[in-house]
Structures are given as structure tokens and as C-alpha cells.
Amino acid sequence: MRVCVIGTGYVGLVTGVCLAHVGHDVVCIDVNEEKVKLMQSGQSPIFEPGLSDLMKSSMATGHLQFSTNLQAGVEHGEILFIAVGTPALPTGESDTRYVEAVAKGIGSHLNGGYKVIVNKSTVPIGSGDWVRMIVMDGVTERQAVPVPAGGVPETTHPEVIADFDVVSNPEFLREGSAVYDTFNPDRIVLGSNSPRAIAMMKELYTPIVERRFAEDTTAGAVPVVVTDLSSAEMVKYASNAFLATKISFINEVANICDRVGADVTQVAQGIGLDSRIGKKFLQAGIGWGGSCFPKDVSALIHTADDYGYEAQLLKAAVDVNNRQRQITLEKLQQVLKILKGKTVGLLGLTFKPDTDDMRDAPSLILIEQLNRLGAKVKAYDPIVSQSGLRHGLTGVIVESDASHLADSCDALVLVTDWQQFKELDYAAMGQRMNSPIMIDGRNFLDREAMVRAGFQYMGIGR
Ligand SMILES: NC(=O)c1ccc[n+]([C@@H]2O[C@H](COP(=O)([O-])OP(=O)(O)OC[C@H]3O[C@@H](n4cnc5c(N)ncnc54)[C@H](O)[C@@H]3O)[C@@H](O)[C@H]2O)c1
Numbered sequence: 001m002r003v004c005v006i007g008t009g010y011v012g013l014v015t016g017v018c019l020a021h022v023g024h025d026v027v028c029i030d031v032n033e034e035k036v037k038l039m040q041s042g043q044s045p046i047f048e049p050g051l052s053d054l055m056k057s058s059m060a061t062g063h064l065q066f067s068t069n070l071q072a073g074v075e076h077g078e079i080l081f082i083a084v085g086t087p088a089l090p091t092g093e094s095d096t097r098y099v100e101a102v103a104k105g106i107g108s109h110l111n112g113g114y115k116v117i118v119n120k121s122t123v124p125i126g127s128g129d130w131v132r133m134i135v136m137d138g139v140t141e142r143q144a145v146p147v148p149a150g151g152v153p154e155t156t157h158p159e160v161i162a163d164f165d166v167v168s169n170p171e172f173l174r175e176g177s178a179v180y181d182t183f184n185p186d187r188i189v190l191g192s193n194s195p196r197a198i199a200m201m202k203e204l205y206t207p208i209v210e211r212r213f214a215e216d217t218t219a220g221a222v223p224v225v226v227t228d229l230s231s232a233e234m235v236k237y238a239s240n241a242f243l244a245t246k247i248s249f250i251n252e253v254a255n256i257c258d259r260v261g262a263d264v265t266q267v268a269q270g271i272g273l274d275s276r277i278g279k280k281f282l283q284a285g286i287g288w289g290g291s292c293f294p295k296d297v298s299a300l301i302h303t304a305d306d307y308g309y310e311a312q313l314l315k316a317a318v319d320v321n322n323r324q325r326q327i328t329l330e331k332l333q334q335v336l337k338i339l340k341g342k343t344v345g346l347l348g349l350t351f352k353p354d355t356d357d358m359r360d361a362p363s364l365i366l367i368e369q370l371n372r373l374g375a376k377v378k379a380y381d382p383i384v385s386q387s388g389l390r391h392g393l394t395g396v397i398v399e400s401d402a403s404h405l406a407d408s409c410d411a412l413v414l415v416t417d418w419q420q421f422k423e424l425d426y427a428a429m430g431q432r433m434n435s436p437i438m439i440d441g442r443n444f445l446d447r448e449a450m451v452r453a454g455f456q457y458m459g460i461g462r
Contacts, residue, residue, distance in 0.1 A: 001204050004029060004077030006070065006102050008039065010046055010178060010291070010357065011120055011171050012083030017051060018182040020058035022207040027065045029073040039066040047356040047383055050179040070102075074109040079204055081169075082106075082131070083120040087291075092298035094124050103131045107138020107162065115164040116197045120171050122236050122296060125303055128166045128191065128229030136162060165197035168229050170236030175290070176354030183213040187223045191232020198226055237303075240296040241314055246281040247288050248320040254284035254461025255327070264461030265443050284461045286366075286415060286441035287324035290351040291359040294318075324460075325365050328413060329373075331439050331458050336410055340374030343434070345409040347402070348416025349381035349393070356383045362441070363415045371395040380405040382418050403429060411437035417444040426453040 001024050005016040008030040016028040030036050035045045042059055044052045058064035067073060074080060084098035099121050106117060119131060139162045168191035173181040188209065190201050202224060207213060209222045227235065254264040264284045272279035288294070297314055304311040336342050351361035358364065363379065370377045377396045384390050390398040399405045402421075406412065406429035414421060421444065430436030430453055438450055440459045450457040 001025070001200070002076055002078045003027070003081065003204070004073040004079070005081040005083055006030075006073065006106075007082065007084035007098070007121070008032075008035065008045075008066070009083065009085060010048065010175055010355075011173065012081065013039075013044065013046065013055075014048060014051060014173060014178040014182055015081060015083060015120060015171070017055045017058055017064060018179060018208075018213075019204070020061075020064035021054050022213055023063065024204065025063055025076075026058075027067060027073045027076045029067055029070050031068060033068055036066050036068050047354075047387075048175065048178050049354055054179060070105045071109045074106055074115075075111070077115065078113075079116045079118060079200060080106060081118045081120050083171075086121050086123055086295070088295035088298055091302065093302040094122070094295065094299045096123060096127065096130075099123055099127070099131065100134055103134035104138040104141070107135035107140075108142040110135070110139055110161050110164065112161055112163065114196070116167055116200050117164050118167045118169045118201070119233075120169055122170065122292070122299075123168075123233060124299060125230050125233045125237070127233060128168050132164075132166050135164065135166075165192060165194035166229065167192040167194075167197050167201055168232035169201065170232055170239075172236075172239065175357050176352055180215070183208060184211075184215055185222055187225055189225045189227065189232050189235050191227045191229045191235075193228060237296055237300040240293055241300050241317070243281050244288050244293040244297050244321070245313065245317040247283075248317040248324075250282045250284045251287060251324050251460070252320050257284075257461040262461075265459075267461075284443060285324075286328055286362045286460070287321040289360040289362045291357055294321075294360045325362055325369070327460065328366060328439055328441050329369055332370075332411055332413070335437050335439075335456065335458065336435075339370065341376075342410040343376045343378065343408055344370055345399075345405045345412045346377065346379035346396070347381075347405070347412055347414045347421050348418055349379050349384045349396075349398075350416050353416055353418040356387060356389060358384070358389065361416075366413065366415065367393075367396045378405055378409065381416065382420055403432070406430070406432040409433045410435050411439060413439045413441055414444055415441050417442040421445070426450060426455060430454045 003019050003024050003026045005012045006029045008028045016026045020026040038045050042056050082102050084102055086094045089095045139158050170189050188205055190198055192198050211217050211219055257264040268282040271277050272282045301311045301314050349363045367377050379396050380399045380402045385398055385400050402424050436455045438455045438457050443459045447457050
């Protein structure tokens, strides 16, 4: 099928590349010219395991193209994905101005021929109808533009030009395993009142539903959940709010463990084996961050507020998460007493491993707070240390390798659980430090091994 993906960030680019890989003809559009040039040269602007290779092979087969030309993209696609960012405003609500710009742009380029407009961006509940309205605004605004002298007037009625349906198709991929998640989804959610649009979306996803590109091609078909527009939008928010709350729950338990002398990693194992609870998202630590959980939880709280409902549980999940950042700092103060004049080394900067995404990363808050308390901050991150991202950071010296990070540090804090951090020579690193102290913000390292390496080790809730 002919597909246009508008917005080539973590979601749009992965979606475009994977749909091209399964055989669709995909044009990816972005307003960022530099990014588009990079992608046209076969390079991915983001780090995501497996993405670059798939991108190159799909470009070679002619199934994948990149452009800044929205009109060409709209003309090309039978299915038009909106995959631009919806960051949080200071009030907590979603900033939908990029979605609005795209919807209007699509409207201004519609020219007859049925289209399915798909909201893949995470948008506030009720946005499906709003997108339809904005697309129609784009159609009518274009019609209002006078035809230049000698030009051919576009006389088609707006209803004929604007033959489209809107579908909400929330995205559940995890950064760091986005390609894997796209080919191995737990479910596909399609929200629309149009049977025609749903049928086209099902056809689009058939290779994925039938697991032709999955790790286990013999597993049963991927469940497709068809809902109305608002319910699909709510599925996305409710999923992220649930996962964030689950993490805040185990962090709350960890803080109680700390006080009563229990080990939260053992507790999590004990409760996680209960099939009603499950093991995932029960790792206590420095708290959740990233580009989705914080903004999606606050957007849901804000929506509830708009409708006169106070989302108390979600507000508590946010409070616990904010307090969790503080706990790492308190642990440092407990062992180092005064932080002024001390040097703290951070292992990891990205909000989670296997990504280069720094949005709402816990490391940023830690850096800010340590700076405020007069500490010098150094950091090493397998991706950030080797990329241009390091130059955008303030208040932290980004080292090029982990062993140098340890030089003259008074303590290390493990912030991101990169697999590489399990393999470091901690005994040698400890010798380069003023005092070999490790605050393990992810309960990721082997406590006994760290003690054997000469470290004073503190985890979260253990
Ligand atoms: N990142 C994730 O893990 C994830 C997971 C699920 C859902 N989501 C949701 O998906 C959406 C996209 O997230 P992301 O992380 O991919 O965003 P992103 O910020 O990484 O990428 C957005 C892209 O859209 C482009 N863009 C902005 N305005 C444009 C316009 N008018 N026309 C064309 N391109 C435009 C930007 O240049 C950028 O490349 C968000 O709503 C997000 O909440 C993200």
C-alpha cells in the first residue's frame, strides 16, 4: 500500500522503515531539512538497534523515500500517518500545535481520492474529531486563496476533495527496542467509526498481524483491538499511566524496605511471580523519565481535571516519582555528608539503555541538584559520550570512557542500566577514586561483587 508518514522521530521513522520493510511504499516527511538530508543519505538521525540496516535495505529496494515536500507525501499516500511530537506544556497538558500544523497541511493538499488519516502521535482524548475539523479548515482555507490570473480554478466542492476518515492508532513501542516491538507487538489498537478505514488499516498491518517478520513466526496472530476514536486514545494514556504507577508502587515499597531492612529485589521477585501481577516494571530505582511517561501521565491528570475529576492515584504516582530523584541525593548526603566541593560521577545519562533519548532523563535533574549543592558532576554514557549530544549538556563534564570517569570521584551513581556497566573493572575504578562509593540507582549491579571490588555499595530499597 502507499503510505506517507509525517514526522520522522522515534515513532515516525521506525514506523516508516518497518512498513517499508514489510513491502509497502513509504514516503517519510519531516520539516527538519537537515534531518531529511541525513536520512536521504541513508543515515538514521536517532540511535535505535537494527534501524539503520533496515533503513538502508528498504531504501535500496525503492520502498522508502524521505522528503520535506508535504504535498508530494499527501498525494502519494492512501494512508497518512501523523507522527509528530506532542510534548508537555508547562501546565501539564499536551502541546498539540505540531499535530495541528500537519492536519492543516494535509487539508490544504487534499485533492480528491479517499485517504485514511492516522493519528499515531499521542494526542489528548477527543483529538480524532478535532483533527477532522482542522483538516477541513485546511481544505477551506486553500479554497479561499484567489486563483492567480491565467490559472486554472479548483472548482471541486470541499466534500469531494476531502474524502477521508480519521483513525487513532496509538503506538506502544519502547525506545531501545522499537524495531523489535514494531514486528512483535502485543496488540494493535485501531480506533475509528469508519469500517472502510479500519479495513484499510487491517490490510496495512496484515504482514505484522500474521507475524511474518516476528521473532517467533509460529506464534498466533497479533490481536487487533478495534474501538471508537476516544477509546483508542484512552488506551494509550491508560497504558502508560498504569506502567508509571506500577514503577511508583515498587519504589514506594522500596522506600519502606529501606526502613525495615528488607530487600526490594527479593520482594519484587516474590510478588512478580504472581501471574496476576507479573514481573515487568517492578524494578525499584531512581524513577521513571523519558519522552512519554511524564508527559502522558500529566496529560491524563490534566484531562481528568478538565472534566471535573481529580485523578488522585495518578497524582500520587507523580509525587512518588519526584521524591525518588531526591532519594539518590539523600543517599549521597548520607555517605558524603557535605556535597559542596565533592565530585560525583554518573554512570549513564540517557533515560534508559539502548537509546540516545535524553528527554526528561533522571540524570538531568540529578545534575541540576548536585550543581545546586556545590558538587562537581562528571558522567560517562555509552552513547552520549561518543556523540554530539554531549555538547548540549551543561553542569556536567562528559568523559569519553568509564575508567576516566572514576578519576578523583568521591562517589559514583549508576543512573542508566546500560548492559556494559555490568562488565566494568570496578576494582581498578575504585582505586582511582577519592572514596570508592557506589549508589546504584537501578539496583543493577551485584552487591557482593561490588563489595569485593572494594566499594561501599548502596542500592535502592535493599
Ligand atoms: N518516543 C516514544 O517512545 C513514543 C512511544 C509511543 C508514542 N509516542 C508518541 O509519538 C509521537 C511522536 O513522538 P517521537 O518521540 O517520535 O517525537 P520526536 O520529537 O522524536 O519526533 C517528531 C518529529 O516530527 C517532526 N515534525 C514536527 N513538526 C512537523 C511538521 N509540521 N511536519 C513534519 N514533521 C514535523 C520533527 O522535526 C521531528 O522529527 C508523540 O506524540 C509521542 O508521545 C512516542
